Amino acid sequence: MTIYRTAESVSPKHPDKLCDQISDAILDAYLTEDADARVAVETVGGHGRVFITGEVTSSVHPELESIVHRLAGDEIDLEIHLVKQSPEIARGVDTGGAGDQGIMVGYACSETPEHLPLEVVLSRSLNQFIFEKWPFDGKTQVTLRDGEIVAIVASFQNSPHDELEAAVRTWAEACGTPFVAGSPIHVNPTGDWFQGGFDADAGLTGRKLVVDNYGPRIPIGGGCFSGKDPSKVDRSAAYMARKIALDYLRDRKAQEVFCHLAYAIGYDQPLEASVMIDGVEETVEGYDLSPNGIIHSLDLQRPIYEQTARYGHFGHDDFPWEA
Numbered sequence: 001m002t003i004y005r006t007a008e009s010v011s012p013k014h015p016d017k018l019c020d021q022i023s024d025a026i027l028d029a030y031l032t033e034d035a036d037a038r039v040a041v042e043t044v045g046g047h048g049r050v051f052i053t054g055e056v057t058s059s060v061h062p063e064l065e066s067i068v069h070r071l072a073g074d075e076i077d078l079e080i081h082l083v084k085q086s087p088e089i090a091r092g093v094d095t096g097g098a099g100d101q102g103i104m105v106g107y108a109c110s111e112t113p114e115h116l117p118l119e120v121v122l123s124r125s126l127n128q129f130i131f132e133k134w135p136f137d138g139k140t141q142v143t144l145r146d147g148e149i150v151a152i153v154a155s156f157q158n159s160p161h162d163e164l165e166a167a168v169r170t171w172a173e174a175c176g177t178p179f180v181a182g183s184p185i186h187v188n189p190t191g192d193w194f195q196g197g198f199d200a201d202a203g204l205t206g207r208k209l210v211v212d213n214y215g216p217r218i219p220i221g222g223g224c225f226s227g228k229d230p231s232k233v234d235r236s237a238a239y240m241a242r243k244i245a246l247d248y249l250r251d252r253k254a255q256e257v258f259c260h261l262a263y264a265i266g267y268d269q270p271l272e273a274s275v276m277i278d279g280v281e282e283t284v285e286g287y288d289l290s291p292n293g294i295i296h297s298l299d300l301q302r303p304i305y306e307q308t309a310r311y312g313h314f315g316h317d318d319f320p321w322e323a
Contacts, residue, residue, distance in 0.1 A: 008141040016203040019207075022045070039054075040229070045072060103262045105258065106240070106261075107214045117218065131156075136159075137200070236294045239298060242313075242314055257276065
């Protein structure tokens, strides 16, 4: 049976990724001065305007305008509207419980050194390779058939067609995965383009969930990560689920592990904590899966989040949940 796998990656200058980075940079600014800050920041940007909204409860007041201008440019018209966290939500978090209900999915596999699906690793690698030469808005996509590359798509701002195609072919020859001769390479399919980022399109925090996670063949729980402090289990428990999946993969020398964690608002213990190890389900054991336990075990009350919003939240050695 022939198996096709496709995944995409977007550059840090893509408008959705700009919004993710702004939200996480704001989170980092609060955590730098107040490790207990409650932050849930959403960013909308496009066409010369950026709007920041959400909830922040903190004892500090970092200067946010410079963060936005650093990432989005000096010509942005900025509006900020932040309020305190709802007391009805806070009463669940104040006692150490989850701030919302939710399902988090962690995943790890043995098919790549990053323990991610091959198509995800390849699409990201190609995007990073191109971004080093053209650090602008852009997307890549790689299609595999039975583990070999059979199609590539690369669209990048300010990258001349012939030069971009040459760069893609250079990457394909060096990536370590066979490229089937004669397979299509679609480079700037509608023509070269020079207007990108917020000049060309609108962006929104949390709109690249599949890119942030494990690619389209792995289910996700639903909640986005960026802009949320680690008391939000849709972020911190997703990181813990990845950590658990990696631990079981390594300890059992498995091929593929899924971890599912589910929470109810106001309760500190998960309603589900299960792992599927090469198709066999078990209960997760040996971890403190309370929100506070996760925060402390992964040391999450630090300003580490802006970098997570660039090229996915998993498969990078410098993130504590990857250890």
